[in-house]
Amino acid sequence: MSASSLNVEELKAAHQGKDRFEMPDFYGIDDLLSEEHILIRNSVRDWVKRELSPVIENYAQEAAFPHHLIKGLAEIGAFGPQLPVEYGCGGLDYTAYGLIMQEIERGDSGIRSTASVQGSLVMYPIFKFGTEEQKRKFLPKLASGEMMGCFGLTEPDHGSNPAGMTTHFVEDGDDVILNGAKMWISNAPFADVAVVWAKNEEGKIKGIIVERGMEGFTTPETHNKWSLRASATGELVFDNVRVPKSNIFPEVSGLKGPLTCLNSARYGISWGALGAAMDCYDTALCYSKQRVQFGRPIAGFQLQQKKLAEMVTEITKAQLLVWRLGNLMNEGKATPAQISMAKRNNVEIALNIAREARQMLGGMGITGEFPIMRHMANLESVVTYEGTHDIHLLILGHEVTGENAFF
């Protein structure tokens, strides 16, 4: 494959029809979904096959974000589908939201990251904590993709421990003056708005909407990632940025704000990672039936069957986990620890499946002809952001023992 061309029409013409993904559904989990859930999922899958799969490898190789996909993502409901219709969103349930994330990440974790950030980390806090005016001003444009957002929590010196953040603001009349820096921020380089978490004069964490163009606000891009290469990551630098007080979320203070958003995003990631796992499994399964060594398809060898049988077992368990979690979310009953369990488990099985699947393709698994190595590298970010694998273990450990082992 030539990785030099980012001509969308040429890429689509060259690679159309090559994505022949078929989803494993070993336990007939489709029977647990509604007719509309299946229509939503299949429509997103069709869109991914037509618009995303033919171009994504080249964008990842070139470390470029496919901006042209934003409109289509909005149309298929990738941006805040779970938020109410009155703000231009989908009004769908959490199961539908999860299925959309699954299908997008089946294509690429980087593109799903853009959707997660937009829907769960930017739109959701505006919806949950914002004023009516903020909701009317931002949500419809974010839902339609006319405006893109990013979420600034992590700082150079505060990742797993966001409570220690140093970004802060002081009051000045009707405005506040914001100083500090955020790091590793998805969508930062092109975002029109940033939901930033910063401390006020009393040291309480507040959410504040910073808009592109405000003086002193810059978003330098982070280069040379080996993972999520088709997603743009950057810093948010605030040098005496004057932000009107009307851009602050009045309703929330403390870590509860960012953690509430993270719960929604982590829920979506647990479905998304499952999508990446399914793609790796399906790719390895098809390849193993076709690749002949020692006179027979490698699918006939016990060692390869062990890999495939274990993969489909883990995928089936993960499907059941997120299906149940979706119902808990729909009923408003899901706890942060339950979400941690699903995020932690599903990303881990996805990474393991990616590694096993990659080996099943031998040398072919190393190239961009197949999606596995891209998924594998992407999942290294997914296992790190939104709470590292370790941090989710500590959350679960805390939940079951009542003992805090963070510090």
Next chain:
Amino acid sequence: MNILVCISVVPDTTTKITFTDNNSQFNREGVQFIINPYDELALTRALEITEKSGGEVTVIHVGGVENEPSIRKALAIGAHKAIRINKNPNDAQEAASEIANYAKDKGYDMILTGRESIDYNSGQVCGLLGAMLSLPSINVVMGLDVVDGQAVLTRDIDGGRETISCGLPLVASAQKDLVEPRIPNMRGIMAARTKPLEVLEPTGESNFSAHQSYDLPEPKSAVKMISPDNAGELIRLLREEAKII
């Protein structure tokens, strides 16, 4: 401009087909069903035409309740309303006579079908509808426009392409390349919840014909490698096994 689009529901193209009852019944178990791809082209083009000129697109399906998810999808793609004639047709004649009975007094400007359904491939509904409704019917079109109240259609012919104009109403069947089929978007899926899907009992005759049995093609065998200096063996295999020379 009001357009009726006939949709059939067929096994997904990747389905492994099997039969039961001594190869006389198609086995629906575990099969995913989709809107016949050619019908989706007809539907998409019908929507494009009505979006320009106004009017409504109705989809009609002759089949059982189990096919309603596909009808709902047609509504999500953008059709304004749907009719389901509650009967599993045995052949094209049964399907076409139900559609003709329904359409005859509705004054549609166009009735569109796919060139064939990809399950039984009979490719007859378009022609039958033309005959039953005494309308011109134009098969396998890859271009369809309405210009000054006349339809302009293009078709592939041997070694070239023809352009036809035809007064309305007419019946036409869609061929690949007519348009890129639409994928339902979220708004469409939400809107489909409240669009009317009317179920009517059949009025036409049945049992014009019956399926006796089906045969599956021989499974494809693996590639045979023959070394370049063994042309004799290649010719023998082509003659005796493949029987093509």
